[in-house]
Amino acid sequence: LNYYLLEAKRQNIALELLESERKYVINLSLILKIKATLQGPDVKRSTKERSFFPNSLRYLVQQHVDLLHALQERVLSWPRQGILGDIFLKLTNDENNFLDYYVAYLRDLPECISLIHVVILKEVEEEIKSDLYILFFHIVQRIPEYLIHLQNVLKFTDQEHPDYYLLLVCVQRLRVFISHYSLLFQCNEDLLIQKR
Numbered sequence: 001l002n003y004y005l006l007e008a009k010r011q012n013i014a015l016e017l018l019e020s021e022r023k024y025v026i027n028l029s030l031i032l033k034i035k036a037t038l039q040g041p042d043v044k045r046s047t048k049e050r051s052f053f054p055n056s057l058r059y060l061v062q063q064h065v066d067l068l069h070a071l072q073e074r075v076l077s078w079p080r081q082g083i084l085g086d087i088f089l090k091l092t093n094d095e096n097n098f099l100d101y102y103v104a105y106l107r108d109l110p111e112c113i114s115l116i117h118v119v120i121l122k123e124v125e126e127e128i129k130s131d132l133y134i135l136f137f138h139i140v141q142r143i144p145e146y147l148i149h150l151q152n153v154l155k156f157t158d159q160e161h162p163d164y165y166l167l168l169v170c171v172q173r174l175r176v177f178i179s180h181y182s183l184l185f186q187c188n189e190d191l192l193i194q195k196r
Contacts, residue, residue: 009156011078017149018075021068024142028061031135036127054108056101060139063098067091084153085166086147090193092173099177102143106184109136113191137192140185147174 034105035053044103091098116129154167178185 002027003158006156007080007082010153011075011082012061012157013149013152014071014075014078014082016195017084017153018068018071019066020145020149024138025061025064025068027135027138028057028064031057031132031139032061034132034135046086051108052112052119054105054112056104056108059097059101063101064090078094081162081165083163084150085163085168085170088150088170089166092170092177099143102139103181103184105139106181106188109140109188110191117195129194133192133195137189139142140188140192142176143174144185147178150174 011143031053035057038052067087070086072086074082074087113133116132150167150171154164154171157164157167
């Protein structure tokens with residue numbers, strides 16, 4: 001009985017992760033929509049060259065659309081011993097630039113925020129600007145959110161389970177990444193909270 005309860009719990013957490021990824025991809029595409037409207041003909045030519053949006057954004061959107069599909073495929077046909085760790089193992093692998101693009105995003109963001117603050121301030125309703133800051137904030141928080149999701153799955157994964165070791169490695173990788181860039185995370189969070 002205990003085994004089935006654990007598996008049911010794991011499946012629920014996997015479904016929550018899938019749902020949060022779906023919402024996240026929607027948020028990312030909203031940013032691209034806002035980006036498209038802001039780069040319309042109304043924004044002065046002189047500001048065209050300087051980007052209001054981190055360059056890594058397009059790449060991140062693509063990566064997360066792929067991740068969403070991978071999760072959907074896996075979670076919606078959840079087998080008796082469902083596995084998630086391998087998906088995140090591939091994502092956080094050194095050969096994959098996924099985490100590097102998050103670092104690039106965190107590094108570019110402060111400058112983008114000050115540009116948006118100064119330049120777009122005059123041309124866009126406050127509401128769009130505050131929406132944008134909230135959406136930017138979601139991106140800053142996404143990697144720490146993955147850590148929480150995967151720790152939750154791990155909590156309900158038996159040590160004998162084929163997913164156990166994979167999840168363990170992913171959780172370690174994300175912890176190391178977050179602590180390594182903790183200042184960068186903190187600085188961006190503070191900046192966005194302050195602007196909001």
